[in-house]
Each structure stands twice: as structure tokens, then as C-alpha cells.
Amino acid sequence: MASHSTGAPLPTLPEGFLAALRQIVDDKGLLTAAEEILPHVTEQRGRFVGATACVVKPATTQEVAEVMKLCCDHNVAVVPQGGNTGLVSAGIAFAEDRAIILSLSRMNRVRNLDPLNNTMTVEAGCILQNIQDAAARVDRFFPLSLGSEGTCQIGGNIASNAGGINVIRYGNSRALVLGLEVVTAEGEVWDGLRSLRKDNTGYDLKQLFIGSEGTLGVITAAVLKLFPATKERSTAFIALGQLEDALPLLSLAQSVIGEALNSFELIPRIGMDFALKHAQDITDPLAQPHDWYVLLEASAGTQQANLPTLFESYLELALEKGWITDAALAQNTAQADSFWRLRENITLCQKAEGGSIKHDISVPLSVIPAFIRKANAAVEAYLPTIRPYPFGHIGDGNIHYNLSQPIAMDKDEYLAHWDALNRIVHDIVVEMGGSISAEHGIGRVKLKENLHYKSPLEIRMMQQIKQSLDPKNLMNPGKLLPDTRK
Helix, strand or coil: CCCEECCCCCCCCCCCHHHHHHHHHCHHHEECCHHHHHHHHECCCCCEECCCCCEECCCCHHHHHHHHHHHHHCCCEEEEECCCCCCCCCCCCCHHHCEEEEECCCCCCEEEEECCCCEEEEECCCEHHHHHHHHHHCCEECCCCCCCCCCCEHHHHHHCCCCCCCHHHHCCHHHHEEEEEEEECCCCEEEECCCCCCCCCCCCCHHHHCCCCCCCEEEEEEEEECEECCCEEEEEEEEECCHHHHHHHHHHHHHHCHHHEEEEEEEEHHHHHHHHHHCCCCCCCCCCCCCEEEEEEEEECCCCCCHHHHHHHHHHHHHHCCCEEEEEECCCHHHHHHHHHHHHHHHHHHHHHCCEECCEEECCHHHHHHHHHHHHHHHHHHCCCCEEEEEEEHHHCEEEEEEECCCCCCHHHHHCCHHHHHHHHHHHHHHCCCECCCCCCCCCCCHHHHHHHCCHHHHHHHHHHHHHHCCCCCECCCCCCCCCCC
């Protein structure tokens, strides 16, 4: 599945439609020049370039509602877009979508910050890092943390049910949202901005929109959960005795460190090699190379938690049991940050090694080592010189099972194996009771695979929900579910 442009002509819009849009959002809120549109139709890794006649950037919920009503009246499809950092092309409009892009980037206000209730109400276009910073200013913590947090927007995070490094303790986006404001496909505004932990008055409608990838409505604002600010933090970089030791090591961490455990990340040696080769200011935390590593971190809202002592006890026990062969316990914030900078570059530096075929999968924790072993054997049997690159959030069962191209193979030749390798890996995932998408979503990239593995009943139930909330199928058509328009 190589990089490409659709090469198709721009979709045409009904007569007078652009003028009506401009009247709603003014000139600042309407992009029609090709050079302005291009960043909005270019997938972040450069694999796809879509097409749209315009990008609309409303500044208020009322403007979003008016735009959606106009589109509904004229049967114009809409692709909602956040920071355009997604990995499955859910926020890209393609020529065959015959859609405009609705960017939420101008809606970036913090509407309310309530530290006593531990909540923050934000608009969909707020950048994730800005939300984290706003919480910190009132001695609070918002735990959603991703590699793209400096550019991704909270509306897109919620629409894709984003996960990240702290899911093991705090849950994914679905667990961090108390209420939503949504503009429907027909231009009505649902005010579900409730800041309640308990509200047992019927269907939990917000959960329909979380993870729906913009196919049911436009998320315009959200009430987020906050937590006490971190006062103490401990971070360790550990060499495993073998891959299979990761699970008892996790179980021991949960027993010894307890609920303070935030993150438990698996790192392969190939990832370390790539980071050390291509990234700047990266050093190996340990003296000798090892096949597998774990990066784990715990934090507490009090300085009396005594996390360093707990970590030392934990590492001593793990060493006695033979589950680890070496470890570095961060002595200060700078060293802890260096461990996480290494983890971040495990992801970033794979690109420098050529083509990468990526799988964002989850399996039950108990079968993670068996999955990696079996998947490695299967892809190497298919393409002997391939370089498996599994890493990620082992604490919640989410493995980014990436495959780097063989050193001697041309990139396009390698990427031509995309579908075949997808099927090999995903068959094993499903056989082991897993999911072909853990945190990135389905979008367009995984649509065919999703239809292949989900039962007809489950697909039909999803289609019935969409038909109820989007009867004209104008919301992000062709993403998550097939485009049923004629």
C-alpha cells in the first residue's frame, strides 16, 4: 500500500454552496486555494493525498451546526478533522468521498476548569498538550499522553478513542470523558456536557460518539476527568531475561508497586538499535545489549508514597527470580525523561530504515509472548529477510507489531506485500482472541480488514446505529463502515 495521490478531479459542490459557507464562517473560516487545502488532505506519513473542494473551519458550535444543516440540506458529505495526526486516514477526504473537510482547529478554548470537581470542559480543537498544561497550572493532571500530543486535538483523540502510555492506570479516552457536546448530521446540537460521575438516566449516548471516527456526528466539546498532580515519580529501564518474563514481571509490579503503576512498555533490541543509530542525544541506559526491555513508570500525588523504595524492592525480587538481568532506576527527572525520549524514538526512527508495515493490535495479556513468537515465525516464513519490530503498551495488551523492510529490498517492492502481511498477522491476532485495532481506529486503511473479521451481525448493528443518527450517510462516508450512498 504505497504512497499515492488519488489523481482524481476535485468533487463539485452545489451552486451557491461555497457562498453560503462563507456567509456562515467568513473568509477566515473557508479555505479553497489548493496550497491551503493540501495539508488537510495529506496523510501525516505521506502515504495518501486526498481531494476536497474546500476546508471549513468554524469558530463556534453554532457555526458548526449551521454548516452541518447546510450540508444536510444539499446532500454534501462531511469529513470532520482534528490535528490530522491519525494513522488510518479517518480524517482525510478522498475524491470518491465527495466531501468537504470540517476542521475544528479554530475551536480551541478551555470553557471551564473546575479543580474541586476535577474536571475541565474544552472545545474539540484544543491541542492535547495545551490541555495537559492547563491542568498542571491548577495542580491537576490529565493523563492522556501520546507521541503526537503537541499537535493532535482532543476532538480527534476522543473520536478515535486514543490510548497512549498511561492506559494501564487511567484507561483510554473513553474512560476520561464525562460529557460531550455533539452536532448531529442534521445540524442539531446535543448538549451532553455533564460533569457527573453518576448519571443513570438512560442510554449513555456519549459512548456512541467516542471511537466513532466522525461517522455519527461532530464532537465540538468535552468534559474531561482530571486527577491530582504528580508529586513523586519513579522510572526504570529493565533488561528481561527472556520475552516470556515480561508477564510475571508485570504481575509483580502490580503487586509491589500497586495502583501507582502508570506505564509498562515493551521494547525490542532492534528498536534500541534504530534509535541509537538515527536519533540525537540518545544513549543506551544499560552497559550490555539485551534482546528485550521493559520501561515502566509509577507516580503518586504525594511525596510520602516512597516510590524509590518500592522500586528497589521490586527490582531485587525480579532479579532473584531471574526475570531481569539488568536495570537502571532513574535518579532524577532528567534521566527519567531520557528513558522516555528513547521510547519515543523507538517509534520515530523506524522510518529511517525504509518501508514499514504497521499493525496496531491487542491480544489478552497472557498470550502476548506467544503471539509475538508465532507472528515472527509466520512473517519470516513468508519473507525470510523481513525485520519484525514489536513494541508498545504491553501493560494493556496493545502491541504495535510493525515490520521493517528487508535491508536489500526496494521500498515499493516491499510495500506491495502489505495486504498479504496484514492477513498473516491479523489471522493470528483473531485466532488468539485479539483485535486488529487497539487504539488507532479503522478509518479507511483497515476498513476491508474490519469487514473481514467482524461478524455480519456486528456490522449490521453498527450500520443500524449509523442509519439512525446519520440517515443520509453524510458523516465521514467510507470510514469505519462502507459508503452506502449511490
